Amino acid sequence: MSQLIVLVVGILAILFIIWWFFGKHQVATGVAEVASNEQTIAINVSGGYSPEEVTLKKGIPAVLTFTRQDPSSCLDHIVFPDFGINKALPKNEPVTVKIDTTKPGEYTWACGMDMFHGKLTIK
Numbered sequence: 001m002s003q004l005i006v007l008v009v010g011i012l013a014i015l016f017i018i019w020w021f022f023g024k025h026q027v028a029t030g031v032a033e034v035a036s037n038e039q040t041i042a043i044n045v046s047g048g049y050s051p052e053e054v055t056l057k058k059g060i061p062a063v064l065t066f067t068r069q070d071p072s073s074c075l076d077h078i079v080f081p082d083f084g085i086n087k088a089l090p091k092n093e094p095v096t097v098k099i100d101t102t103k104p105g106e107y108t109w110a111c112g113m114d115m116f117h118g119k120l121t122i123k
């Protein structure tokens, strides 16, 4: 009997891991708010990024405000490799990141360990 329980728990754990890594998760998307000559968007950092995909308008300076509510040190840095940005995210402190939107395209950001990702679309 206990062998059966171990087997079932084992299978459930494997399924959970497969879902965690390969499952199609719901992705929160956001469009920056445009005001005169600036577009802004707030991104909540808690177990990942919300929204995780952000669309920006080309040519309008963008300011992304990240606020980390997650206690894990995994998310305590925000890195935009394409823009040479690497900033610390102290817990519960909004950190602004300015993005140059002159070049349209798709860019990514990540946590300091490259484990959590977000996507930036400039168009």
Ligand SMILES: [Cu+2]
Pocket: 073, 074, 075, 111, 112, 113, 114, 115, 116
């Ligand atoms: Cu990390």
